[in-house]
Amino acid sequence: MAAPKPVxxxxxxxxxxxxxxxxxxxxxxxxxPPCQSDRDVVSKIVDIARVTxxxxxxxxxxGDGRICIEAAKRFGARARGVEIEEFLIKRxxxxxxxxxxxxxxxxxxxxxxxxxxxxxxxxxxxLLPDALDQLTPKFTKLLSQTDKDVRxxxxxxxxxxxxxxxxxxxxxYGNVPLFVYKSSGRHGASKEQAEELRQT
Numbered sequence: 001m002a003a004p005k006p007v008x009x010x011x012x013x014x015x016x017x018x019x020x021x022x023x024x025x026x027x028x029x030x031x032x033p034p035c036q037s038d039r040d041v042v043s044k045i046v047d048i049a050r051v052t053x054x055x056x057x058x059x060x061x062x063g064d065g066r067i068c069i070e071a072a073k074r075f076g077a078r079a080r081g082v083e084i085e086e087f088l089i090k091r092x093x094x095x096x097x098x099x100x101x102x103x104x105x106x107x108x109x110x111x112x113x114x115x116x117x118x119x120x121x122x123x124x125x126x127l128l129p130d131a132l133d134q135l136t137p138k139f140t141k142l143l144s145q146t147d148k149d150v151r152x153x154x155x156x157x158x159x160x161x162x163x164x165x166x167x168x169x170x171x172x173y174g175n176v177p178l179f180v181y182k183s184s185g186r187h188g189a190s191k192e193q194a195e196e197l198r199q200t
Contacts (some may be wrong), residue, residue, distance in 0.1 A: 006066075006073040006099055031112065031131035032061035037155060039066070041178075044170040046070045048180055049122045050154050051077040057122040058082065060112040060135075065092030067124050072104040073087045077122070079188040084178070117142060126155035133160050143183045150183035 007052035034053065037045070045067060051057055059067045062081025065088075071077040083089050092107045097106075113134055117123060120142070132154065139159055142150050158164055158179040165187065166180035 006069045006095075018107075021076065032063075032127050033156075036063045036066065038171060038176075040172065040178050041155065041170045042066050042070050044123055045153055045155065045178060046074065046169065048166065048168055048178060049124065049151055051075045051122055053077060053126055054120045056080070056119050057124065058115070058117055058120040060115065061125065061127055062092065062107065063088050063126075065107060067097050068092075068107075069099055069101065071122075073099055076104070080167055081107045082110065082115050083107060084110070084112070084194045098148045121148065121150055123150070123152045124155070125152070129155065129157050132157055134158055136162075139181070143181055145183050148183060152181040154179040154181070185192075191192050 049055075049057065051071045055071075055075075055077040057068065057071045057077050057079040059065070059079070059081045062068060062083045063085075063160075065081045065083075068079035068081045071079045081092060083092065086109070089107055089109050096104055096105050111119040112127075113131070117138060121184070123139075123142070125135075128134070136159055139152055140162070143152065143162070150160065154164075155178055156176060158177075159181060162181055164179035166184045168178040168180070172179055
């Protein structure tokens, strides 16, 4: 039987209202780009994260929560989003109710850099390089665990200094790189190695 499809806002409303302040955005203002991931990219992320009902997925800079909603609705995973923009949190909470996912999905209004990730088994980011650089020590510690299966999926920009275990291309034109890091067999990357893999 096919997994239930998540309820989202309609496409036209999604385009017009997903970020009313995006036109004023300047680099350095935020830890994340001023846009949501397209829905086909969202589906690809959740697929390659290989989430199950036993997982706890965190989306750092979750926007309207579409990745959390997808993971919970399709696979029964618990999911938690972290977001700073209040209008996006409001939309996220509306989607949680519309999908009847109050028991599985929650959102935290706060600083994603300070979020406790100890419960996470899957982490999703769509963050700018400066933010990923600040999170690298925390991510490296999580990935060094040998008694826990942790996956980190980075949209567009990867974790500085680490070689991804997998790379996937998403989006209608295959132009959105997704980097997957796993807790088993971690190894450091030189800047040259990491840059070469990002460009392949």
